[in-house]
Amino acid sequence: MPNSIRTTSNTTTTANQTPNGVHDDGLSIVQNKHRKVIDLTSPDDDEVILISAFDLRDIACDIDSAATVISDIGKLLGLIHYEKIDTHTAISMARLTHDTTETWVNLLQAQLDSINDTLAMTAYAKEVEK
Numbered sequence: 249m250p251n252s253i254r255t256t257s258n259t260t261t262t263a264n265q266t267p268n269g270v271h272d273d274g275l276s277i278v279q280n281k282h283r284k285v286i287d288l289t290s291p292d293d294d295e296v297i298l299i300s301a302f303d304l305r306d307i308a309c310d311i312d313s314a315a316t317v318i319s320d321i322g323k324l325l326g327l328i329h330y331e332k333i334d335t336h337t338a339i340s341m342a343r344l345t346h347d348t349t350e351t352w353v354n355l356l357q358a359q360l361d362s363i364n365d366t367l368a369m370t371a372y373a374k375e376v377e378k
Contacts (some may be wrong), residue, residue, distance in 0.1 A: 285298070295370055299366075306359075307359060307363075310355060314355075317352055321345055324345060
């Protein structure tokens with residue numbers, strides 16, 4: 249389905265459209281002199297939240313970093329389980345792992361609180377359990 253681009257004096261809109269002119273997947277890009285908006289909502293979405301690309305990138309970075317830490321903890325537990333490291337090293341690594349886990353819990357909890365504050369302003373106000 250071809251993309252169509254409509255241009256006015258200071259606004260450009262790109263949208264995937266069906267032959268009858270109806271948006272097929274809700275994707276549209278609106279750009280004016282001050283802001284570019286990429287709309288990934290479905291046509292039947294009745295409530296949306298605009299979030300800056302900067303904030304979305306921060307959320308994605310936090311998720312990626314937390315996943316890396318969880319993977320590293322899994323590898324460490326594997327080394328301990330298969331007795332690939334001595335007891336003294338395992339104790340030291342467990343202490344560092346605990347500190348890292350506590351730090352990431354706090355960071356992710358702060359991120360979740362921020363997301364829940366935003367969701368509280370919507371019809372989806374039920375907060376994620378802590």
